[in-house]
Amino acid sequence: MPLATMTNIGTATTSRSPATKSPCTRGQLRRNQAATDEAATSSGESELPEELLSFVLTHLAGMAVGGRATPELGEITLFEDGTDAAVLAETSRFARSWQRASSVSHRWRAAADEVQLWKVARKLVRGGQLDWSQLKETEGDKAAKCWQSSSTSREEGKDDSWHACTIPETGDETVLLVRKCSQEGVSYDIVRWIGCLQGMRHPCIAALQMVHTSHVHEDGLWSARVYAGFERTDTSLQEIVYGTLARTSHTVVGRPLPALMLRSFLYQLLHSLACCHARGISHGNLAPYRVLAKKLAGEDQYLLKLADFGFSPPTAALCNIDLPIRPSRASPELHADCQFKRYGPANDLWALGTVFAEVACGSRDPTVYMMIQELDSTDEPTLKNNLPMMGTDARNLLRKLLRAEPTDRITAAEALCHPYFEGIHEQCPVVAQYLPRSMPAAPSFLELRADAWQPGQDFLARQPELNRKMWGILYDWLSVVSYKFKFVPRSLQLACDYMRRYLMDTPIERKRLQLLGIGALCLACKHEEVMIPNMNDFIYICDNAYPLEELMAIEVEMLSSLDAQLHMPTVDDMLLPKLVEIGAALALPDADTADTTSPLRQWLQCVTLIGQAHYPVVLHDPAVLARCVATLGALLWCGQTTEVSRPDNGTLEESSTAGGPRPRGAPRG
Structure with missing residues (x-):
């Protein structure tokens, strides 16, 4: 069939006569919404009592924001001790939880709008910016002076200001750090600071209570603005001993x-x-x-x-x-x-x-x-x-x-x-x-996991414009970039984790996939590297496919979408203890050579890199990948082994060959 004929058929099929009424009218939309509500009613959603619905939504808000609300007692707390910091942004977990609850039905939307935690959190962020009118600043408060005197950033010439603030609706108190970042994007020390403290719950560590990042345009230039709220304090050890906050x-x-x-x-x-x-x-x-x-x-x-x-x-x-x-x-x-x-x-x-x-x-x-x-x-x-x-x-x-x-x-x-x-x-x-004796021990670093992702979740299934082949191409390119910049293996694996969690909740266009990858690597290297490339270097490595302001914007958006959970274990972290156990790597760097690797460890890192470029592999938990790679390494290092790890943590007893298994460290022949 000629191409022109196929085009005409397609046109005739999709065109409508002027007398034909479009189904996408407001009346039809209302009828569709009514049908949706009726379906929800028939499924039992409307039978949920008002008090129970309010309790469920309040609980969901508390899990997302990190605060606590007990309406029957009149208590509403946005910054609750022993919880993660509240990340306030339109792409953060609290915003996504409110959107999901509101999309169930009109009734759920009305109930979600009345949940105090969501209401307060949404008021604090308007148009992507922190609304200062919702905060009450205490002028001359000593808490702000305590934090200002303790901060190292003043020695680095950073544009910081400290404010002791109160949220009138909840009575929460916080000391707010406002950092005006230049064209470097979010400053590396802020990324490291926030990443270390998010999820850190200890009575003797000054808690991170709130995080908000925004991309602002001032004086003809784009820059990042970071607001970090910290726990209020009264004095410092310096003042207790010397009677002054000053050094x-x-x-x-x-x-x-x-x-x-x-x-x-x-x-x-x-x-x-x-x-x-x-x-x-x-x-x-x-x-x-x-x-x-x-x-x-x-x-x-x-x-x-x-x-x-x-x-x-x-x-x-x-x-x-x-x-x-x-x-x-x-x-x-x-x-x-x-x-x-x-x-x-x-x-x-x-x-x-x-x-x-x-x-x-x-x-x-x-x-x-x-x-x-x-x-x-x-x-x-x-x-x-x-x-x-x-x-x-x-x-x-x-x-x-x-x-x-x-x-x-x-x-x-x-x-x-x-x-x-x-x-x-x-x-x-x-x-x-x-600090009672009954206080549980701090969780091990290798046991930490991010909240937004679970092993086995197909994150590309939520991306209509992406496929598995694109993931492999992107990860392969990022590995080359990481090699060119001489990043540590952990930076690339963290970037992989950031992309995976971001794609779970945020749809992205195909043309911005490379921007997402380089933004994740930029954020990871600010958290893990000593020598950090300039933001323009990342743009150059992308062949100038994106302007600088887009890279700065995706970095801010990703930091909020990840809920500032940046300090996460990777396959390389979990692999090291297993290699130390078989004598194939050093637990601590050597003082004379600074060598922390071995030929086997370097080879296994390459195996891990190749595996994570394969989409089905990256869906597994890092502990599973580390155990698989370590088992392969043990077989190669020892020649043979009497135990092989299974995915269920069991073992398979392997019979030895003639002559018995070779002891660890024995020469290969």
């Missing part, structure tokens, strides 16, 4: 802390560090002015709050030549004479040891400072003479915190069991109330 020189003398108060403070800080380290996070820049506090009832009763995670060392800084930041209390492995600087939890313990000695003395005595730098070679009488206020157990703990070799340093979890803290729960009411 002081070594000549200023403060008050030595009483013995019980000193034990309480050290126990609280160790407990908070143990939680951070269990989640794979190091603070990286511990100092008295970065430890905030809440004043409790009673004399000298304080609950400490570890703050300012903006310069928490990323994965790429575990061992490198370039020093990403010079901590104010650098441990020996971070000194300039070390070719390879080793970052990690051990740095925090060294910094805490110096803080321990400082607050015990009430000053930064130069004699004490020089002594603790070489504490391994300091005899006990000298240490006792310089720190007479410390007992035997305190000096012993100080020595373990200040070991020169980081692998010999005591961990935070081990330090909590030191004899120095014996009887602390009976003697200190603050510790007994907020």
Whole structure:
């Protein structure tokens, strides 16, 4: 059939005479909606009592926003202790939950509009921007000054402002950081700070309460604006010791802390560090002015709050030549004479040891400072003479915190069991109330999972313009980009996780798929890398297919859509412990070569990369992929094995060949 004939047939089929009435009239739409409501009624939806419907929607709002609402008691709280930060944006989880509830029927829409948590959260964001008219700022509030004095960003020349605010409708109090970002997009320290604190629930860590990011046009330029709300505090450890929030020189003398108060403070800080380290996070820049506090009832009763995670060392800084930041209390492995600087939890313990000695003395005595730098070679009488206020157990703990070799340093979890803290729960009411013995241990980093995605979910099924082949092409291209920029493997795998979760809830056009991929990689490298490329470099690698403002916009949109859940375990993280167990990799970087890999580990990373480019593989949980790859690695490393892991965590007993299985480490022949 000629092409013209086919065109005419198609035209005749789809055209209507002027007398034919279009079915897409308003009356027909109303009838369709009525039919939908009638179907919902017949399915039992309308039989749901009003009180039960209100309770269900309030519960859904609380899960999405992170707050708490008990209408029968008149309590509405947007920032609830022990919950994730509320991400306020039109693409965040709270907005999606409201849209889904409202789309059920007119009745559900009316009920959802009356849910107080949703109502307050929607009022705070209007037109994609934070509505300041819904906040009441307290001028001259000390809480804002506490946070401003603790922030490292002022040393970096960042455009920050701190505001102590209250939400009148709920009575929630927060200290709001407003960061005006330039054409770098969302600043890397803000990305790291938010990513570390989202989901961090500990009474001695200053909680992240609210996050809002927006893409604004000012003075002819596009830029990002970040609003981060933090827990309100009253003072800082710096002020408790020295009487001022400002940073002081070594000549200023403060008050030595009483013995019980000193034990309480050290126990609280160790407990908070143990939680951070269990989640794979190091603070990286511990100092008295970065430890905030809440004043409790009673004399000298304080609950400490570890703050300012903006310069928490990323994965790429575990061992490198370039020093990403010079901590104010650098441990020996971070000194300039070390070719390879080793970052990690051990740095925090060294910094805490110096803080321990400082607050015990009430000053930064130069004699004490020089002594603790070489504490391994300091005899006990000298240490006792310089720190007479410390007992035997305190000096012993100080020595373990200040070991020169980081692998010999005591961990935070081990330090909590030191004899120095014996009887602390009976003697200190603050510790007994907020850090009881029954308090569950912090979840392991490898056990963390994002809320928005479950293994096996086909996220491309919700994308009408995308298919599996496009995923493979995109991931293959991103792996080349990651190799060109010399990113660590974790950055690429995090970008994969970000894209997967974003595509679960947000439809995207085919022409913007590459933009999504490079935006995810940009966000991941800001969270994980030391040397971060310029935003224009990412545009250049895309062959200038997108303008800079579109990349900045997708970064802001993705940060909100992911609910700021950026610090997630990857296959590479789960693979390392398994390779360490069979002796195929090092648990910590080597001080002489900075080598953390082995030929087997590099090969398995390539296998993982190839697998994740295959769409059915990427649907599995990272733990399953890590177990499969590690089993293959063990078979190759040991020649043969008596156990092979199964997906259900069981084992298959394999019979050995003639001569029996070869022991680990035996030469291959």
